[in-house]
Amino acid sequence: MPKHDTPLLDELEKGPWPSFVTDLKRQAEKKPECFDILGQLELSFRDKITHWKHGGIVGVFGYGGGIVGRYSDVPERFPGVAHFHTVRLNQPSSKFYSSAKLRDICNLWEKYGSGMTNMHGSTGDLVLLGTTTPNLEPLFYELTHNLNQDLGGSGSNLRTPECCLGRARCEWGCYDTQDLCHTLTMHYQDEIHRPAFPYKFKFKFSGCPNDCVAAIARSDFAVIGTWRDDIRIDQAAVQGYIKGEFIPNAGAHSGKDWGKFDIKKEVLDLCPTECMWMEGDTLKIDNSECTRCMHCINVMPRALRPGAKQGATICVGAKAPILDGAQFATMTIPFIEVKKNEDGEFAEVVEVIEKIWDWWMEVGKNRERVGETIMRVGLPTFLKVMEVTPTPQHVKEPRSNPYVFWQEDEVEGGFERDVKEFRKRNAQ
Amino acid sequence: MPKHDTPLLDELEKGPWPSFVTDLKRQAEKKPECFDILGQLELSFRDKITHWKHGGIVGVFGYGGGIVGRYSDVPERFPGVAHFHTVRLNQPSSKFYSSAKLRDICNLWEKYGSGMTNMHGSTGDLVLLGTTTPNLEPLFYELTHNLNQDLGGSGSNLRTPECCLGRARCEWGCYDTQDLCHTLTMHYQDEIHRPAFPYKFKFKFSGCPNDCVAAIARSDFAVIGTWRDDIRIDQAAVQGYIKGEFIPNAGAHSGKDWGKFDIKKEVLDLCPTECMWMEGDTLKIDNSECTRCMHCINVMPRALRPGAKQGATICVGAKAPILDGAQFATMTIPFIEVKKNEDGEFAEVVEVIEKIWDWWMEVGKNRERVGETIMRVGLPTFLKVMEVTPTPQHVKEPRSNPYVFWQEDEVEGGFERDVKEFRKRNAQ
Amino acid sequence: MGYDPENPMADRITDIGPPHYEQFFPPVVKKNYGKWLYHEILQPGVLMHKGESGDECYTVRVGCARLISIELIREICDIADAHCDGFVRWTTRNNVEFMVDAKAKVQPLLDELKGRGNKFPVGGTGASVSNCVHTQGWIHCHTPATDASGVVKAVMDELFDYFTSHKLPAQVRVALACCLNMCGAVHASDIAILGVHRKPPMIDHDAITGLCELPLAISSCPLGAVKPATVKNSAGEDIKSVKVNADRCMFCGNCYTMCPAMPLADPDGDGIAILVGGKVSNSRSMPMFSKLVIPFLPNTPPRWPETVAAVKNILETYAKDARKYERVGEWAARIGWEKFFEKTGIPFTIKSVDDYRLAYDTWRTTTQFKFTSHIK
Amino acid sequence: MGYDPENPMADRITDIGPPHYEQFFPPVVKKNYGKWLYHEILQPGVLMHKGESGDECYTVRVGCARLISIELIREICDIADAHCDGFVRWTTRNNVEFMVDAKAKVQPLLDELKGRGNKFPVGGTGASVSNCVHTQGWIHCHTPATDASGVVKAVMDELFDYFTSHKLPAQVRVALACCLNMCGAVHASDIAILGVHRKPPMIDHDAITGLCELPLAISSCPLGAVKPATVKNSAGEDIKSVKVNADRCMFCGNCYTMCPAMPLADPDGDGIAILVGGKVSNSRSMPMFSKLVIPFLPNTPPRWPETVAAVKNILETYAKDARKYERVGEWAARIGWEKFFEKTGIPFTIKSVDDYRLAYDTWRTTTQFKFTSHIK
Ligand code: SRM
Ligand code: SRM
Ligand code: SRM
Ligand code: SRM
Numbered sequence A, B: 001m002p003k004h005d006t007p008l009l010d011e012l013e014k015g016p017w018p019s020f021v022t023d024l025k026r027q028a029e030k031k032p033e034c035f036d037i038l039g040q041l042e043l044s045f046r047d048k049i050t051h052w053k054h055g056g057i058v059g060v061f062g063y064g065g066g067i068v069g070r071y072s073d074v075p076e077r078f079p080g081v082a083h084f085h086t087v088r089l090n091q092p093s094s095k096f097y098s099s100a101k102l103r104d105i106c107n108l109w110e111k112y113g114s115g116m117t118n119m120h121g122s123t124g125d126l127v128l129l130g131t132t133t134p135n136l137e138p139l140f141y142e143l144t145h146n147l148n149q150d151l152g153g154s155g156s157n158l159r160t161p162e163c164c165l166g167r168a169r170c171e172w173g174c175y176d177t178q179d180l181c182h183t184l185t186m187h188y189q190d191e192i193h194r195p196a197f198p199y200k201f202k203f204k205f206s207g208c209p210n211d212c213v214a215a216i217a218r219s220d221f222a223v224i225g226t227w228r229d230d231i232r233i234d235q236a237a238v239q240g241y242i243k244g245e246f247i248p249n250a251g252a253h254s255g256k257d258w259g260k261f262d263i264k265k266e267v268l269d270l271c272p273t274e275c276m277w278m279e280g281d282t283l284k285i286d287n288s289e290c291t292r293c294m295h296c297i298n299v300m301p302r303a304l305r306p307g308a309k310q311g312a313t314i315c316v317g318a319k320a321p322i323l324d325g326a327q328f329a330t331m332t333i334p335f336i337e338v339k340k341n342e343d344g345e346f347a348e349v350v351e352v353i354e355k356i357w358d359w360w361m362e363v364g365k366n367r368e369r370v371g372e373t374i375m376r377v378g379l380p381t382f383l384k385v386m387e388v389t390p391t392p393q394h395v396k397e398p399r400s401n402p403y404v405f406w407q408e409d410e411v412e413g414g415f416e417r418d419v420k421e422f423r424k425r426n427a428q
Numbered sequence C, D: 001m002g003y004d005p006e007n008p009m010a011d012r013i014t015d016i017g018p019p020h021y022e023q024f025f026p027p028v029v030k031k032n033y034g035k036w037l038y039h040e041i042l043q044p045g046v047l048m049h050k051g052e053s054g055d056e057c058y059t060v061r062v063g064c065a066r067l068i069s070i071e072l073i074r075e076i077c078d079i080a081d082a083h084c085d086g087f088v089r090w091t092t093r094n095n096v097e098f099m100v101d102a103k104a105k106v107q108p109l110l111d112e113l114k115g116r117g118n119k120f121p122v123g124g125t126g127a128s129v130s131n132c133v134h135t136q137g138w139i140h141c142h143t144p145a146t147d148a149s150g151v152v153k154a155v156m157d158e159l160f161d162y163f164t165s166h167k168l169p170a171q172v173r174v175a176l177a178c179c180l181n182m183c184g185a186v187h188a189s190d191i192a193i194l195g196v197h198r199k200p201p202m203i204d205h206d207a208i209t210g211l212c213e214l215p216l217a218i219s220s221c222p223l224g225a226v227k228p229a230t231v232k233n234s235a236g237e238d239i240k241s242v243k244v245n246a247d248r249c250m251f252c253g254n255c256y257t258m259c260p261a262m263p264l265a266d267p268d269g270d271g272i273a274i275l276v277g278g279k280v281s282n283s284r285s286m287p288m289f290s291k292l293v294i295p296f297l298p299n300t301p302p303r304w305p306e307t308v309a310a311v312k313n314i315l316e317t318y319a320k321d322a323r324k325y326e327r328v329g330e331w332a333a334r335i336g337w338e339k340f341f342e343k344t345g346i347p348f349t350i351k352s353v354d355d356y357r358l359a360y361d362t363w364r365t366t367t368q369f370k371f372t373s374h375i376k
């Protein structure tokens, strides 16, 4: 495949940020189809419009997802990208790799694809960008046989779960995000690979309320670590911060002079519940008022740690704006211990998931995310479905309208009344 | 009419709060129909249900409102309240009275009604409670001829306007609430008396953001006093408060020991915009950050006063919850000077009102409050109708969904496109 | 001359509007109009306003039932004549205000008021519970789910001490409306007592034809629960009427407003809901809606003890816990509604979870919450 | 043995899932798993995590285009092999992290990275602009209204200095999505760059019959703007197709997703909207949605100067004005959005006023506002 002139794209070789154009050009030396990627993209830059056709259902046998079909609308000019399907590889939880594994993937992709990838897709997959239909089955064969790997999700199924790095390299992981993510991914291989849902469904797992995988914004089922007991305080380290021995927020603000650390201004006053105070040299926290927002811990990581009674809060129903407007996930299970049973399963989490699915698969409309289903039927109905005791924690505030749906059995005498009897006492 | 046994109501003669039962009984001595009021109410207390029939359209000739018809559903037992219509007298602005005027009203009502009143109805009318259909015309004749008074509103019309006492006896009135209320009431007599709207429409006028007539919660058209320049500070008086010479909040908290006045805790820290601080002994306000919430002024009335460049903010569309849920009025005109022109009219306010009406009368559905109409068409459309420049002040925050309605003339090339031309460049 | 029934249009006067307010101003008000400098509350119920002129206006505020007789009004006039140059006013919360222009005149006025038994309790200013505004209830309206004056009397008896004192953290506005129409500012009150129906409308098929326009009845229902139907009336005739899908009914009563043949009132079904945390003023925080915290209390005339106790409990829990200047809604928002329920001991029910039009915005979409006894 | 096209099902392996994560942990991670004590950021891009064991894990984070070649990955592997026992990871924002277990190993690693030109910029930690997450754009997707990698490259070039330093008041998350589907967390980012269409879909009557299920196309439109219609195709035949009521179209593109015969992309119609003030973390404030502040900027490849300037302006206005720890949305909420528009100089347009489903809750229902230049 020949090289194309790319005067517009060439402009993107300038500047300090790594240039995907430069990278593509380098790759094109080995994988000439990359010249056609560049060529078609240059055309889009000129035309200010995409040159990909709509969709196209391709895949590997027996799977309903994992491949996104894509065809050029100018295949004659850019035959290298006439077919340009993506392959979603289910990434290992929290995206640690060995170079050996990565090289295997590179080799595979050199053989069967364009040589270009997304590290990673927005859902978390390792996305291999651009291959042809005939390449799909051989690629899949080698992937499963030689690389011991599998595809991720696409379509109306469980999408590839994703987690923060949590306990692997973070002091705040309140449960084992990798283990939960991996175990559920294995548990639900069928749901990932064979679309059976009204629409897509996403799991995301963050180890603490900082939510480094944006679970509350991006997942239908968000498990976010938290704790139930008291923040652990090392008073000596608190003094260390006050005296300037430790740099606040672990040094996150080192590039500007914000003045001397002021525990009142930077911690106590920013605590959203105002539940912290100094008693002489002692930092006090009224933990019953704490909403575990992480701020104080973030600012003084050497002095404060999440409590020891750890677990997670489950929030349900986040999604992007299409169609009813974006939703954050709604707090559904205030606290759950995230632990494996003897069978190596997270049985309690699984139970919550399946309660949602059983119901959503029955009542959810086609292309209706679970958050939209909840919006449609109302949170009270959803909580009933979930067999969760409704608590004030489920809402930011109680309803302000008085439009309560009473059930017949809650009202003395029921709903049936005899209007003639009524009229005897209350004439019209 | 005979006395009825009222063992239940008698229980309401006990206790320190003035008893309407005792009052009714006293009135019954002169106006025996009050025995029937008591009797029927006692029956309701026993039956736990109202004994009034639904509605009943009665009125005085030529008026579509001002009288609310009411008939007993047990007229045989309580003939004194067989008819029990209310008469809404349009109260004088902010409800000052002379005893002479009140006595005239009492005499009129002794002659033509039950002797019972509501001082005042929730909309602000002086409500005469309970008369018969035949009494209506004579009452109206004497009301207009001898008392020089008129009825208020009911039905789908302009309801009786109401205002706070403002400049009459309050130091914070930022415009003349009585004058505006009275002048508009006179200006719109026809709209008050002859229903021509999709539904009811209410005016309320408060002299400052304390909103003592609850305009923002209860009126379709709320005019709330405010100012544009700087809060006027008397620094000596600030010191007076700090030194304890003046009691904070004018003594509103005198019944409990809240400790010494602390200007930081009670004023500076409670200012919602944090725009106040002390510079030595001087109180400073960054007025460009002030949202004129009144808190600091309320707490230190001898030291602080609203600015001198006074006027009002107009908010539109408050209503109770039926049907779409309650609405507060939406800020529509950030600042308007409230002043009379040579003709004695508040021409600019009138212009705003009539813009609303012209539009609402055209597009408003039957029984749709203007707030609901705005909800239905959207605030952008309403602002366009109002010919108001949209400003960030109109919203608490910008939209979070991306669903913008672009107009054809805003988009280069318009909306019409030739799909065949398109397909030449972008094949499917 | 007078009204002539034979000739009703003779000499007719219309559209003259209310009398001009100015004629009712006491002289000190007229003189200092727009020129007031500041005010002070000398004791609960007694305000002093200072004019730029140096004049002072002393106001004595007295609690008043809203449902009052002309006899009582005449008594008020007598007092006004004796002490206030014959002037008096009503506040926006149905209190009566007597104004005098010198401090020396205050005590005689207070004495006079006191001398008249408990008709004229002085109070309602500052950090108090002022008068409970309310609506008609069983005394006049056709749609109430509870009484108004009766409940209010029972509540105000119990809160009396808070009317005559300044011991609360801030003003507390208590209001009652006897049905969901909410004639008043119940939707924006610190503590709101709301009459609620809980049974769907009956349909009086014998009466509906004459009384109602069926299309209006059908379209009145915000939830589309009213549907056209052909039924037999008691005479056995097929008539066009409506039916109600009880599952979709939220008991708003709008159908009854539009169609008298669809009554929903019921001795057992009706009762009271309590809402809290509304406010109107723009002081510190923005206006807030009241929020439903107790979905139902029974109608228990004559003194509604459950309702009285519920209101008092909320008030006193707030009084103990809130900060100076903090309104009920500001307090609840600061401590969190989970703490509100815990501290008041009010059981939280699913009925407090919104499922109406803008419901999503009230759901908790964060991991931030406090652990309370609600979480096992 | 290998794949046999003649016998595709032979020997098939499915549902094996991803490789187990643990095998990819560097030894220091494996050993200290779940036993980390605290961390420190030694310099922008360099983290140190301390274990209870006393072990230390040093992480060097490098910025990375998301669209990368296997050549680049192999280069990353080389570095990992040379310095990190062959391990490496990617972050949730597409940065690459190299980990070493001793401080002494950091500088050689940094030197190595630096030695490779500007491929591996170190940074993205702390109060920085980390990597701009993004989507496909013109490189792969069929619905984009703008490009992704190209815009991001231009933006990150301009913000580079904020990637490699810690001088902002807090972390600033910049994200791009190329259409309203918002594949990513654009709806909850400090600064979001969003591709938007502005022309209603065309209808390809010649293609629609084969390509689309008409009922799905019709029901796809949230505003009911797509209606069934009988039209003539270019062959002059009457066919069943659809029509679009352009007045009701909000350009969401959902019809195109469901029906390829309804394309809406257009060189002039498409462009970029800027949203700001979203956040995901529960730190201090609850998660917040991004809000639309610039409804449209044109597509100006190759370097989108208008978009770059707009993002930079917002970022720098924020950087100058906000308090330490304050995210963009927290800052705007504190100063008030009217001040946000004033300080950034972004013209306020009616397009920022919500008129979608939960719009009412965003209207200003108070007299509280600041006077800015917007009010004449
Ligand atoms: C590849 C990827 C973007 C990327 O560049 O990374 C992607 C690409 C597409 N997304 Fe997405 N989405 C991707 C992650 C997301 C995310 C982020 C996430 O999963 O965390 C979201 C927002 C979260 C959410 O799910 O709400 C997202 C929300 C959407 C939506 C809107 C869904 C909604 O309910 O609002 C659509 C529209 C649809 O489903 O029809 C969509 C549809 C699409 C389609 C299939 C286009 C379409 O209209 O059918 C895109 C195919 C593009 C292509 O040609 O490759 N994509 N999509 C991401 C998946 C890669 C991976 O597997 O790792
Ligand atoms: C008399 C009064 C209550 C009182 O005891 O004071 C009253 C009484 C009635 N109101 Fe009201 N409203 C009264 C002030 C209000 C207010 C308060 C206000 O005006 O500030 C409101 C709330 C504010 C508002 O307008 O939204 C109010 C909101 C309603 C509604 C609900 C309207 C809505 O849009 O949500 C209805 C229902 C209706 O119109 O069908 C209603 C309907 C009614 C009806 C006509 C009953 C009906 O279903 O048709 C009541 C007649 C009662 C009777 O027999 O006397 N009334 N009504 C008030 C008028 C007296 C006066 O003129 O001064
Ligand atoms: C007389 C009256 C106006 C009238 O035209 O009748 C009035 C008069 C005053 N109000 Fe008011 N307010 C009156 C109803 C209201 C209302 C409306 C209502 O309750 O329905 C409100 C809004 C209530 C709400 O927010 O829910 C109201 C919210 C205020 C506030 C704001 C308090 C706050 O912090 O939220 C102030 C300021 C203050 O008290 O510090 C205030 C202050 C005042 C001052 C101090 C104004 C002044 O300088 O004279 C007056 C004496 C207050 C007092 O009683 O301590 N007034 N005031 C009303 C008396 C009602 C009553 O009998 O109790
Ligand atoms: C590596 C990564 C997790 C992963 O599994 O890959 C990660 C790692 C850390 N995050 Fe994060 N966060 C990571 C994405 C996120 C995200 C998700 C996102 O941006 O899409 C968020 C939510 C963003 C939001 O709110 O919009 C996130 C919100 C936080 C916060 C909350 C900050 C706040 O004040 O709102 C903290 C606490 C802090 O920084 O003080 C935090 C803190 C941390 C700490 C300090 C945790 C620890 O003790 O190790 C880690 C180093 C932070 C740093 O870069 O300075 N991390 N962090 C992600 C790095 C992304 C990147 O390459 O830039």
Ligand code: SF4
Binding pocket: A164, A165, A166, A167, A170, A171, A172, A173, A174, A206, A207, A208, A209, A210, A211, A212, A213, A225
């Ligand atoms: S979400 Fe919490 S546990 Fe996970 S990486 Fe971020 S800070 Fe650590």
Ligand code: SF4
Binding pocket: A270, A271, A272, A273, A274, A275, A276, A285, A289, A290, A291, A292, A293, A294, A295, A296, A297, D284
């Ligand atoms: S975690 Fe948040 S709420 Fe809890 S004490 Fe720390 S700053 Fe306060």
Ligand code: SF4
Binding pocket: B164, B165, B166, B167, B170, B171, B172, B173, B174, B206, B207, B208, B209, B210, B211, B212, B213
């Ligand atoms: S609204 Fe303002 S001006 Fe009117 S009475 Fe109340 S405090 Fe005074």
Ligand code: SF4
Binding pocket: B270, B271, B272, B273, B274, B275, B276, B285, B289, B290, B291, B292, B293, B294, B295, B296, B297, C284
């Ligand atoms: S009026 Fe309110 S916002 Fe303005 S300075 Fe006073 S307290 Fe602050």
Ligand code: SF4
Binding pocket: C135, C136, C137, C141, C142, C143, C144, C145, C177, C178, C179, C180, C181, C182, C183
């Ligand atoms: S609140 Fe309801 S019952 Fe009470 S007066 Fe108003 S309309 Fe009648």
Ligand code: SF4
Binding pocket: C200, C201, C220, C221, C222, C223, C224, C225, C226, C244, C248, C249, C250, C251, C252, C253, C254, C255, C256, C264
């Ligand atoms: S009470 Fe309300 S919800 Fe029920 S049927 Fe009537 S109008 Fe519909």
Ligand code: SF4
Binding pocket: D135, D136, D137, D141, D142, D143, D144, D145, D177, D178, D179, D180, D181, D182, D183
């Ligand atoms: S945001 Fe839109 S255009 Fe971009 S990848 Fe997702 S679906 Fe495609």
Ligand code: SF4
Binding pocket: D200, D201, D220, D221, D222, D223, D224, D225, D226, D244, D248, D249, D250, D251, D252, D253, D254, D255, D256, D264
């Ligand atoms: S773009 Fe969206 S709003 Fe417009 S017709 Fe298509 S689906 Fe409807």
